[in-house]
Amino acid sequence: MSVDTTTLLAILAMAAVTYITRIAGLFVADRLVLTGRAKAAFDAIPPAVLVAVIAPTALTTGWAEAIAAAITAIAAFRLPLLATVAVGVASVVLLRGVI
Amino acid sequence: MxxxxxxxxxxxxxxxxxxxxxxxxxxxxxxxxxxxxxxxxxxxxxxxxxxxxxxxxxxxxxxxxxxxxxxxxxxxxxxxxxxxxxxxxxxxxxxxxxxxxxxxxxxxxxxxxxxxxxxxxxxxxxxxxxxxxxxxxxxxxxxxxxxxxxxxxxxxxxxxxxxxxxxxGADFAFTALFIGLIAGFGRSRVTLVTVGTSAAVAALVHHFIGAPWHVACGAIAGIAAAYLAAPKEARA
Known part of the structure; x- marks a missing residue:
């Protein structure tokens, strides 16, 4: 049961930032009303971050990963989350064997 | 009691x-x-x-x-x-x-x-x-x-x-999971523009500059694209 000091600090920083976002809404409840472009930009934050995290793995690692990512994206609109993950993992294993 | x-x-x-x-x-x-x-x-x-x-x-x-x-x-x-x-x-x-x-x-x-x-x-x-x-x-x-x-x-x-x-293939599980989560945000025009911009900028930054800058650069580019792609009038 060991904890690295830098890892501990990273976890504490993530925890503090997350807690602040969770309680910040309590203090701005009567003032925060976003509309139009500002709301669109705010709503875009989660997908924009998620895509940025995986883009290098999905697009620039190799053909197997890029094709598997495309297959996963098609599955994602039709299947539940876990089935989507299963399709993605199975395709990458197959494609790595073929390519 | x-x-x-x-x-x-x-x-x-x-x-x-x-x-x-x-x-x-x-x-x-x-x-x-x-x-x-x-x-x-x-x-x-x-x-x-x-x-x-x-x-x-x-x-x-x-x-x-x-x-x-x-x-x-x-x-x-x-x-x-x-x-x-x-x-x-x-x-x-x-x-x-x-x-x-x-x-x-x-x-x-x-x-x-x-x-x-x-x-x-x-x-x-x-x-x-x-x-x-x-x-x-x-x-x-x-x-x-x-x-x-x-x-x-x-x-x-x-x-x-x-x-x-x-x-x-478990190293790919997160990529697949993220693709599934991203799909949950829908296929509206603004979302597609956001996703496309963020992916392109993140991949380019990762290739030419390196990690971890691709996350912030891609995310900010995607958010900016959503702002520009959204209609000006408030539709809330």
Whole structure:
């Protein structure tokens, strides 16, 4: 049961930032009303971050990963989350064997 | 005889309703938690570190992003900034929910530690036809929390026996999971522009400049694209 000091600090920083976002809404409840472009930009934050995290793995690692990512994206609109993950993992294993 | 005390009965009924409502989300989160723990172990995190992260951070999206870009030693500021970007949506969720759940300020500071997409969505739905009580929230959010800590810890224990995750394609599991999560934001024109811009900028920055800059650059480009692509008139 060991904890690295830098890892501990990273976890504490993530925890503090997350807690602040969770309680910040309590203090701005009567003032925060976003509309139009500002709301669109705010709503875009989660997908924009998620895509940025995986883009290098999905697009620039190799053909197997890029094709598997495309297959996963098609599955994602039709299947539940876990089935989507299963399709993605199975395709990458197959494609790595073929390519 | 506690059962006859009407206040106690009310509490029990609210708590049972919370557990009933959260059950599907909690069950669906178990394999996701196992996967998180296993991949985190594969990236060199100890079981204690995984448990600590799930307990203190308790935010799936931010934890997944952290593990996907995990290196030793951990880049503290980069992780904190990515965590902020992913979790800033909580501000709007808390602002919307707090007038609907009558708690004292101290109770609020405790209760909102457990704010997640799932518990927020369920509380907002319940608020449509009745007040959201502390007992309902405690049962629901507490259940999801315990579930997440236990399943990620178990995943870390099991993952350390599995060995190299790339052998089983498990290194691609997060990419696939993220694609599934992104699809959940829909196929509107603004979302597609956001996703396309973010992906292109992140891939280019990763190639020419390197990690971890691709996350912030891609995300900011995607957000800017959404701002420009959205109609000027407020449609809320």
């Amino acid at each position: 506690d059962q006859i005390n009407p206040y106690r009965t009310e509490l029990g009924r609210e708590a049972r309703a919370g557990l009933r409502d959260i059950a599907p989300a909690a069950i669906a989160a178990i394999p996701i938690g196992l996967l998180f723990g296993a991949v985190a172990a594969g990236k060199g995190m100890t079981t204690a570190e995984v448990t600590l992260m799930s307990t203190l951070v308790f935010a799936g999206g931010a934890q997944f992003a952290a593990i996907e870009t995990w290196i030793h030693p951990a880049p503290i500021l980069t992780l904190a900034f990515a965590t902020f970007l992913i979790n800033v949506r909580h501000v709007l969720m808390g602002a919307s929910l707090s007038p609907k759940m009558k708690l004292s300020r101290t109770q609020e500071l405790l209760a909102y530690f457990f704010l997640t997409d799932e518990s927020w969505a369920l509380a907002e739905r319940r608020a449509l036809d009745r007040p959201v009580t502390g007992a309902y929230w405690a049962a629901m959010a507490g259940m999801l929390f315990a579930n997440w800590v236990v399943s990620t810890t178990l995943g870390a224990v099991l993952g350390s026996f599995l060995g190299d995750p790339a052998r089983l």
